[in-house]
Structure formats: C-alpha cells, structure tokens
Amino acid sequence: MESDNRPRQEEGKRQEEGKRQRVRANMVNVFIMGKRHVVPEHATIMRAIEYAGHQIIRGAGCREGFCGACGTLYRLPGDYKLHTGLACTTLVKEGMSLTQIPAVPMEKAIYDVEKLRPDVNTILEVYPVAARCVACNTCSKACPQQLQVMDYVQAGLRGDIALVADLSFDCVACGLCALRCPAEIIPHEIGILSKRLFGRHLRKESRELDERIREVRAGKFDAEYDELMVMGKDSLNKLYYGRDMEP
Amino acid sequence: MYPDYLSESLQAVERTRPGRLELAMSGQPVYPPMNADERKDVLSKYHPDFTPGAKRPVRVGPNRGEDITTEVADILEAHSMIEPKLMDIHLREPDYETDLLIIGGGGAGCWAAITAARNGMKSLIATKLRMGDANTMMSEGGMQAAVSPTDSPTRHYLDAIGGGHFENKPELVRVLTEDAPEVVRELENLGVIWDKMGDGSMQVLHGGGTSRKRMVSCRDYIGAIIMRTLMDEVKNHPDMISLREFEPAVELILDDKGRCAGAVLYDLDTEQFLTVRAKATIISTGGFGRLHIRGFATTNHYGATGDGLVMAYRAGANLKFMDSVQYHPTGAVFPEQIAGFLITEKIRGAGGQPLNKFGELFVWPREPRDVESAAIIRECSSDRNNGVDTFAGRSGVWLDSPLIDMIHGAGYTRHQFPGMCRQFDRFGIDIVKQPMLVYPSLHYQNGGIEINERCETSIPGLFVAGEASGGVHGRNRLMGNSVLDYNVFGRRAGRHASEYAKSATLGRLNVDHVRTHAEELVREGIDTDLVSPLILPSYTPEDVKIQQLARLGNVPARHSMLRSRFTPGERKTHL
Ligand SMILES: Cc1cc2nc3c(=O)[nH]c(=O)nc-3n(C[C@H](O)[C@H](O)[C@H](O)COP(=O)(O)OP(=O)(O)OC[C@H]3O[C@@H](n4cnc5c(N)ncnc54)[C@H](O)[C@@H]3O)c2cc1C
Ligand code: SF4
Ligand code: SF4
Ligand code: FES
Numbered sequence: 001m002e003s004d005n006r007p008r009q010e011e012g013k014r015q016e017e018g019k020r021q022r023v024r025a026n027m028v029n030v031f032i033m034g035k036r037h038v039v040p041e042h043a044t045i046m047r048a049i050e051y052a053g054h055q056i057i058r059g060a061g062c063r064e065g066f067c068g069a070c071g072t073l074y075r076l077p078g079d080y081k082l083h084t085g086l087a088c089t090t091l092v093k094e095g096m097s098l099t100q101i102p103a104v105p106m107e108k109a110i111y112d113v114e115k116l117r118p119d120v121n122t123i124l125e126v127y128p129v130a131a132r133c134v135a136c137n138t139c140s141k142a143c144p145q146q147l148q149v150m151d152y153v154q155a156g157l158r159g160d161i162a163l164v165a166d167l168s169f170d171c172v173a174c175g176l177c178a179l180r181c182p183a184e185i186i187p188h189e190i191g192i193l194s195k196r197l198f199g200r201h202l203r204k205e206s207r208e209l210d211e212r213i214r215e216v217r218a219g220k221f222d223a224e225y226d227e228l229m230v231m232g233k234d235s236l237n238k239l240y241y242g243r244d245m246e247p
Numbered sequence: 248m249y250p251d252y253l254s255e256s257l258q259a260v261e262r263t264r265p266g267r268l269e270l271a272m273s274g275q276p277v278y279p280p281m282n283a284d285e286r287k288d289v290l291s292k293y294h295p296d297f298t299p300g301a302k303r304p305v306r307v308g309p310n311r312g313e314d315i316t317t318e319v320a321d322i323l324e325a326h327s328m329i330e331p332k333l334m335d336i337h338l339r340e341p342d343y344e345t346d347l348l349i350i351g352g353g354g355a356g357c358w359a360a361i362t363a364a365r366n367g368m369k370s371l372i373a374t375k376l377r378m379g380d381a382n383t384m385m386s387e388g389g390m391q392a393a394v395s396p397t398d399s400p401t402r403h404y405l406d407a408i409g410g411g412h413f414e415n416k417p418e419l420v421r422v423l424t425e426d427a428p429e430v431v432r433e434l435e436n437l438g439v440i441w442d443k444m445g446d447g448s449m450q451v452l453h454g455g456g457t458s459r460k461r462m463v464s465c466r467d468y469i470g471a472i473i474m475r476t477l478m479d480e481v482k483n484h485p486d487m488i489s490l491r492e493f494e495p496a497v498e499l500i501l502d503d504k505g506r507c508a509g510a511v512l513y514d515l516d517t518e519q520f521l522t523v524r525a526k527a528t529i530i531s532t533g534g535f536g537r538l539h540i541r542g543f544a545t546t547n548h549y550g551a552t553g554d555g556l557v558m559a560y561r562a563g564a565n566l567k568f569m570d571s572v573q574y575h576p577t578g579a580v581f582p583e584q585i586a587g588f589l590i591t592e593k594i595r596g597a598g599g600q601p602l603n604k605f606g607e608l609f610v611w612p613r614e615p616r617d618v619e620s621a622a623i624i625r626e627c628s629s630d631r632n633n634g635v636d637t638f639a640g641r642s643g644v645w646l647d648s649p650l651i652d653m654i655h656g657a658g659y660t661r662h663q664f665p666g667m668c669r670q671f672d673r674f675g676i677d678i679v680k681q682p683m684l685v686y687p688s689l690h691y692q693n694g695g696i697e698i699n700e701r702c703e704t705s706i707p708g709l710f711v712a713g714e715a716s717g718g719v720h721g722r723n724r725l726m727g728n729s730v731l732d733y734n735v736f737g738r739r740a741g742r743h744a745s746e747y748a749k750s751a752t753l754g755r756l757n758v759d760h761v762r763t764h765a766e767e768l769v770r771e772g773i774d775t776d777l778v779s780p781l782i783l784p785s786y787t788p789e790d791v792k793i794q795q796l797a798r799l800g801n802v803p804a805r806h807s808m809l810r811s812r813f814t815p816g817e818r819k820t821h822l
Contacts, residue, residue, distance in 0.1 A: 044584055050786040057493065057515050057783070061380030062548045064588050065670065066471055069380055089673060091584065110483050113438050145669070165440060170468060170665050173475065192479050195472065196438025203435060204447030209394050212428040216400060221425070224401040228408075229417040240409035241283060246397060246459045247274040 031097040045072055045087035045098060058102035065089045068174035071144075074098035084142045084176040104175030106186050111193070118201040120159030127190055130156055132183035139177035139187050145170050149177045149187050156190045162202060164194035248675040249581070253684075256635050259606035260645050260682055267608065268653050271598055278611040286618050293621040293628065295541045295574060295687075302570050307767045308560050309705075315569045318538045322553060323560050324768065325777035327761045328497045329511055329520060338500065338756040341509065341524040345371040345489070346748045347741075348509050348525035350496040350555065353381030354470075354730070355531035355713030355737035357477035362741025364487035368748055371523060372488065373512050375495035375532075375550040375782065378481065379474045382533050382548050382714060383733060386470030387591035387666060389462035390734070391727035392427035394449045398459035400424045407728055410456040410615045411721025414568070419719040422700045423728065426735040431463060434734065437476050440465055442663075452596045454726035455576075456615040462727050467591055467666045469730060494521065495554065495782055498761055499528065499562040499709070502754040507562065507709035511758065513782070524756060526748035527708050529740045530555040531733075534692035534714040537784040540572050543689040544587025554780030555715035559696045561764045564704045567717035568694025573724055576601070576619040578688020580643035582674045587688045590646060591667065592616075592726040594683075598654040601685070602645040603633035609644075617723045620687040627686065635684060643686040648678040691729060693722050702740040708751060712740035 026041045030048055039048040046060060061069030070087035077095035087100055109126045116122055123130055130153060139149035152167035168191030178186040215221070228236070249257060270277045281289070291297050302314040305323055315323070347363050349356045352374030360370045372378065393403040403424040408415050431449070435441060442450040442464045451460040465472040481488050496510040500522065509523040532555030536547025545551070560566060577590040595601070595612040601619075603609050603626050610622035627634030627642040634642035651660045660679045661668055671678050695717030702710040713733035720728060768775075785792065 042583060047786065051788060053787050053791040055783065055785060055787065056549075058376075060549045061376055062385050064385060064546070064548075064585075066468075066666075067377075067380050067384045067548070069377060089585075089670075108479070108482055110485065112483065113480075114436075169440075169466060169472075170669070172471065192475055195440055196476055196479065199435055199438035199440040199476070203440070204443060206394070206443065206448045208396050208448055209428060209431060211396075212394050212400075213432060216425055216428055221399060221401050224399075225404065225421050225425070228401060228404055229421060233413045236405075236408065236413050237283070240405055240413075243402075243405060243458050245276075246453075 028092055028094040030092050033099050034097070039092060041092065041094070043092050045074075045085070045090050045092055046070060048092045049087070049100070059087065059100040063088045066172060068172035069102065071101045071104070071174040071176045072098055073101060084144060084180070086144045086172070086174065090144075101176070101179065104179050106175065106178060106189070108189060113196045113200050116197060118161050118197045122197065123156040123159065123161070123164075123190055123193065126193055127186070129183070129185050130190055133157065133185055134183055136182060138180045138182065142176045142180040144174060144176060145172060147171060153185060153187050153190060156194060161194045161197050164191060165198040168194065249681065250638070252638070253635065256604045256606070256645070257681065259604070260602055260647060261606070263602070263606040264647065264650065267600060267647070268650055271600070271650060271654055276611050277600060278608045280611045281614060281618060289621045289625055290617060293625040294617055295543065295624075296571050298541065301541060306771045306773060307764065309563060309565045310569070313570070315566070316540060316572055318540045319535065319553060319556065319569055321775075321777060322538070322557055322779040322781060324773050325557075325775055325779035326768070327561065327764065328513065328778055328780070329758065329761060331758045331762045334511065334520070334522070334758050337520065337522040338758070341756070342521040343371055343491075343523045345369055345523065345525050346527070347371070347744050348373065348523050348528045349531060350510060350529065351375070351381070351531040351533060351715070352378035352490065352492070353531060353533050353713065353733065354383035354474060354477060355733035355740065356529070357481050358734060358737025359529050359531060359712060359741035359744065360481055360488045361477065361484075362738045363745045364484050366742060366745035368745040370488050371491065371525070372481070373491045373494050373496055373510070373523065375493070375554075377492050378490060379478045380548060380550060381474065382551060384470050384474045385546070385548060385589070386730050387467040387589060388454065388593035388596070389452065389464035389469055389727050390730035391454065391457065391461045391725070392431045392463055392731065393424065393459070393461055394428050394431060394463065395451045395460060398461055400427065402459055403427065403461060406456055406458050407725060408721070410725040411723050414721035416718040418700045419698070422739070423719055423731060423735050426738075427731055430731065430734045430738070433738075434473060434476070437480055439473055439476050442466065452593060453613060454592055454596050455613050455619060456725040457613075462593065462596060464593065466662070467593060467664045473730070495550075495780070496558060497554075497780055497782075498758055499558050500524070500756050500758055501562060501706075501760060502756055504754050506707040506751070506753070508753050508756050510558070515782075524753065526751040526753065527710065527744040529702070529710045529712060529744050530559055530696065530715050531711070531713045531737065531740070532715045536689050538781070539784070540689055543574065543687070544578060545689040546575055546578060546587060546589040547690070550783065552781040552784065553692065554782065555711070556696060557780045559704065559706070559709065559711065562706055562709070562760050564706050564709060565697045566694065567697040568722050569717065571693045571722035572689065573616055573691035573693050574620040574687035575690035576616055576623055576687055577646055577685040579683065580641045580686045581637050581684040583637070583639045584674070585670060586641065588670065589688065589690070590683055590685055591664070594646060594648055594651070594664065594667070597651045597663065599651055600647045602647055602682070604635045605633065606645070609633065615723055615725060623685070623687055637684070641686065643684040645682040646685045647682045649680055649682065652679055691724055693720050693724055698736070700739070701743040702736055703743065708747065710740045710744045712736035
C-alpha cells in the first residue's frame, strides 16, 4: 500500500520489489469516470484512482473511513444496481464503473442549539423537508456505514431525538443517502442536529464534573501546581515512578 | 478472514487466553511495567527516532545547527512556492481582509474561530481540503480530563510530564490539565454526547501512561463527534466566520515591523495565489504523518504534511522538540488494504493485550507510546524474531481483543468500538472473536512551533494551536492529550489572538523573509529541487510521475507541486 513498515535504508530494494509486484499482482479493469484503467485487484477505489495517475484533490480526506469526503457511485457488470461506497474502504472489482461524488449540494439550516428545545416539533421546524419522507428505505440501502437511515429519519419525525442520536452516531456525512433520497431529504443533517440537541439538552448531568470545575476555579490545586512546576527532574522522576496506579 | 498460514499462531493465542484472562481479572499489571532504565534501553535500541539517519542538523533558520527529524529538515530547507517579486501588487491590494486569519480547519482552527466570534472578532478559516478533513476527525479513543473523584488535575500533570520524560514546558502542561474539566463541559454545551454511566457521571478509562482512569470518550468516534459539532457551530455563524476550502496557505505575510499580517493562499482548483491581510494569524495546520518519516505507514489524514512548520519557520518562528516522532504502537498490519490504519489505544485500555507469535505477553499493555512501540519493534526484530509475518512482507504482533468482552461482558466491544468492528468486518474478521495483527504506525508530531500558554510565538501576531505547536507534550505525547490539546489551545488561541487583534495596527505588508530564506539556501550551498509546503503527498506510481513531469514541466505552479512530490521520504510506488 502507501508505504510499508521497514526503515528507509531498505527503500531501494523494496521499491524494486514493488515494481516487480506491480507486474505480478493480478490486475482488473475498472472504468474511472468512463475511462478504462488497469489496476491491481486488491486496491481500494481510492488507490486505484491514484494508481491510474490521478492526484486526488477533491474526494479524499481521512483515507480511513471517517470523514465522508470520498463518496463514490459505481456499477458492476451484469448488475442493474447503482451501488454506493466510500472510495477509501471499498475494493475494486473486475469491470467496476465508478465516479466519485466529492460534494453533494446541500443547504444547512442556521440555528442556535442553546435556544432550541428538544421537542417533538424541533426537527420539523428546522428541517421541514423531513416530512416528505415516504419510508422507501433507499437511504439505508445507500449508506456505506450500514446505518438504519430511514429509521432515524422516521424517529426524527416522531421527535424521538435520543433514538436519532443513537442510530446516526456513526454517520460520516458522506451525503450518499441524500443523493439517493426521492424526497430530497438530507438525513445526516437531521442526525447532526439531533446529536447536538441530545448532548446539550437531554444528557444526564455529571455532578462530579461540576464539582471538579468548581474546585479548579476556586484554586484548590494552585499550591500543588506551583510546587510541581518548579520541581527538579530528579524529584519529579521519583514522584512519577513512585505514583500508585488505579487498577 | 485470516489466511491458513496464520492459524498456528492464532491457535497459540487461544491457548494462552484463559490464563491471561485470569491475570487481567486479578487487578495486578498483566506484565511487569518497565522501570526507567529498561525504558531507556528499549528506546535507544529500537525506537525509529534512534535509527541511523533519523535526524540531522538543520542548516538554515532559527534552529540552525539543531538535530531535527531528517524528513522535516528536508522540507525546511526547500524552496518556497511563491516568487516574492510577483507578490507586491497582491500585498498592496489583498484578496481578503479579516480580523483573524485561521490557517487550518481542524479542531483547533474551529475552536479558535468560535471563540473569536464569542469575543466579537471576525475570522477567516482558510483550509487545505474541506473543513474537518483533518486528524481531528479521525481520533477514536478519547480525551484525557481529570473529572473523576479519584483523580485530580495535578495528577494529570504528573502523568503528562512523566510521559514526556520531564521535558514538557510546565506552564503549558498546567493549562492543558487545568482547563480540561471545563473543556468537557464546554463541548457538552455545544452538544457533544459523552459516554456516561447510568447516574450521569462521566465514563472514564485508562490509556497508556495514565495512573488514574481519565479517558473520556464518545464510543470510538470521539473525533467525528467533536469535529462535526464544531463544524456545525462554525457554520451557524456566517456573519462572523468565513470559510475558504481548498485554499491552503503557503507562506506567511509580515509587516515592516516584523509582525505577522496574514498569509498567501494557493487555490487548489484554480492554481491562483491569493493574499489575506489579517490583524492576527493562527496556525492550526495539524501534523505531518504524510511525510512518511522513515518509510512508515501513517494513521494521519491526507493533508498532514507539516505545512505550518515550514511557513512559520521561514518567517522566523522557533521550533521545539522537532527531533522526535510519535509512532502509534498499534497500526493495522493485516489485511494489506488497511495497513497503517489506527487501532485505538482504547482497545488496550479496555483490556486488549499485545502478544507475540507464541501468544505470549511481552510488554505491559499500557506503557507510554514510545516505549510500547519500541517494545513491539523489538519483538518483531531479528534480535527476537517473535513477530508474525504476513505474505505481503509485513511483520506484526497480535492484539488480543476477544478478552474485552470476557472482561466487560458480551456486547461491550460492539457497542464501544463500532468503528473498529466495522473496519475489520469488511474483511471478514470479527474482532470480538479474533485478535488483530498490529505494528507501530507514524502517528503524531510530538514537537512543533514553540508557544507559550497564550499560544504566542516569537513572532508578534502569530499564534499557534494544536498538533502544529510544540512544547506541551515534550518528546512523547500520551493518548488523549492531543484531543485535549486542540480543545484547550484552540480556545486559548482564539481568545488571545482576539485580544491582540483588538489593538493591533499593521504597517506595510511584505514577504521579504521568503527572499531571505532563498538567499540562505544559496549561502549554505543547499542544492535541492524540493518545494514546500508539500500540500499533498502523491501516491502516483513513479513511472507515471516521470511522464507527468515531461508533460507539465513548464507550468510553474504545477511544476513546483510535482517536483515537491519526489521527496525521499515518500514511498508509495507499489500497491
Ligand atoms: C487516526 C487518529 C486517531 C487519533 N486518536 C486520538 C485519540 O484517541 N486521542 C487523542 O488525544 N488524540 C488522537 N489523535 C490525535 C489528534 O486527533 C490530533 O492530534 C488532533 O486532532 C490535531 O488537531 P489539530 O486541530 O491540531 O489538527 P487537524 O485536526 O489535523 O487539523 C489541521 C487542519 O489544517 C489543514 N491544513 C494543513 N495544512 C494546511 C495549510 N497549509 N493551509 C491550510 N490548512 C491546512 C488540514 O487539512 C486540517 O484540516 C489521533 C490522530 C489520528 C490521526
Ligand atoms: S447516513 Fe447518509 S450521510 Fe451518513 S454515512 Fe450513511 S449515507 Fe452517509
Ligand atoms: S430515502 Fe428519503 S424518503 Fe426514502 S426512507 Fe430515506 S429519507 Fe425517507
Ligand atoms: S477519505 Fe475519509 S471517509 Fe474516505
């Protein structure tokens, strides 16, 4: 892949091997935005695009399945379906025909989480389009994270904010569901709003957190800090290696 | 699915598991933690920072003569992308004007913008890719904060400074640990959903180098949850915060009094250079994993190329601890497609154990990162030969995750590590039942641009926050302290830069320091065709690259980017 674990001294040798591997690896045909390229079969879509010689500028972010920059549409031979996936974690297949969707047009509502209430109606007030949901489940089928997207949109309509937050927790905001939704809903924005509402208004308060903040503000640790900050390396060393461990 | 050739070693892991489970339940360390001498020994012999050629004296700039990580020294001694002569008109008539310029839209940058807005200052975030395409988005494990009654901020201080081998700047560690509880509350007020116990108290876990349970978390998506919350909040203030995506900064702009006055941006779409005039500038460009130091695979995002270091250094800022690199002990080794991906340390915090090919423990699972990494490298080295080899030519050790459900109850792993499970499910490996194969991966820039507790640098008007800064972690950052770092210092940078900008005046804008740097390269007889900041790594096969150069050789901007792609540290030809 991108590099390996050996130190650089061996680089020359490894690169030779790399070249040989390129020849030896089983290759497959893929169609990147309509054009055929021959790429190694064990490549992810992202690596295949790069192998073909493109410098990706839009369409790659974290490269590990967290950021949603790399949404991709593809078809496979003999399969009527339009598939969706993340380029950084989806492997190529023989005959795959693909296009990256680096940005899905969308408008985010502007709001003040502090002033919103986690009521039944909040979601509908902020994102009225949610009411158009026809419960077709296309969004869930499109989700590369395998989330139950329809269920969380429906939960949002019912005002069950805790459930939306829970079901949309792993959403990477790739927008692929929004692209496929026949009702033009942008599910992940409902997810983000709900998570913020939950965190802000529906959480259980932590008393010891309040207490700790109060202690810090009251200067409870100041003297200890002052002492530690001027302590020499030797005394710190002794203190550090002698400290007890919570099991 | 693991291939057959690994099954013998996998069976060994299963055989030793009952005994190791018993050990884990005993409450005693499952393996003796190393003392100071043992740590020193394994580090000096096996940590990549100490391999020959890992460092060299840098020949230009404020840290001249100091040992610096070789790949970093290379980009510090490279050419600028801009031609100062051609910039004059754009300096007189800048393309953008703002109170604060924030370079880098990760966690630190977003916090700075939000805090500035709260202080009534307008900011412009200029970022390389999209906002949130950042290391912040990727953090999994958690954030340290002394919130539990058994813990205290001063204990957190001691753990952090011990982890950093007592070299951290004390005033930075103090504000890091002291602000932590408030950061937890502030994030919660913005809508971050913390993992909590039934009574509302924060769930806390151990991490490497913690003496108290102190790791707060959002399942294993802490980065995504915090980042998306901050981004959403940034976008809720269009009147105060403007955003320019795909416009990385490539040089700082100073005024005639030597104060920082903005930056030159490079539009990746149109290949235009644009100028920003700002009363104060904050660098929050994150780390450098994509330099692939020592040829290591990395956990970092695509844009982590250490650009902030280059810009600030050319403008005269001092760097600190740039001779040390953090390798995360547990990067994925198998399957090949996810090589280098991070396996969160929380797995070890929850009871996962590193094992050699015989299924034996060889290190305490919660040593500080540098020590843990060096111990894994030692186990796989020819001195011990206890690593598990894959046919793709990698070597690693097992990370026994099935223990976690056995310790915490069935279902715990799937609920607490959904991201991790998903990553491996894709390849038919159920980490609840089978261990993962791991090896250290290039993870974190320990040092950076030197700051004080107000995020100030040696250049007036230039502030730095987050992974780009240096001093707070010494030469070794503990898990959970960098998520804390960008939260604490992102807020501080926003606050102090706002204060500064309120009374700042600017003189004539210039990029004379770029000229001086070019002269210094000549004077030192440095012969390089490297151009920096690198902006993006290239994973184009070498043969394709050579043909690209022939084709585009004359277009200056593109040419410079292409030349910069031939860095000695990069290795990516083979898939
Ligand atoms: C996979 C992974 C897991 C991690 N897990 C943990 C964890 O569990 N706990 C923990 O404490 N820490 C963890 N870390 C570390 C932590 O996430 C980072 O150190 C921290 O998020 C850095 O925040 P930042 O805002 O400084 O930088 P980033 O979040 O990286 O943001 C920097 C931003 O600047 C942009 N940029 C770069 N160059 C330029 C330029 N020239 N011009 C404009 N913009 C630019 C980048 O594109 C990016 O958007 C993890 C890191 C990784 C990679
Ligand atoms: S819910 Fe939608 S935006 Fe979120 S990950 Fe799934 S498809 Fe992508
Ligand atoms: S695709 Fe759209 S309409 Fe269909 S279930 Fe999902 S949100 Fe509702
Ligand atoms: S690049 Fe971030 S999810 Fe694929």
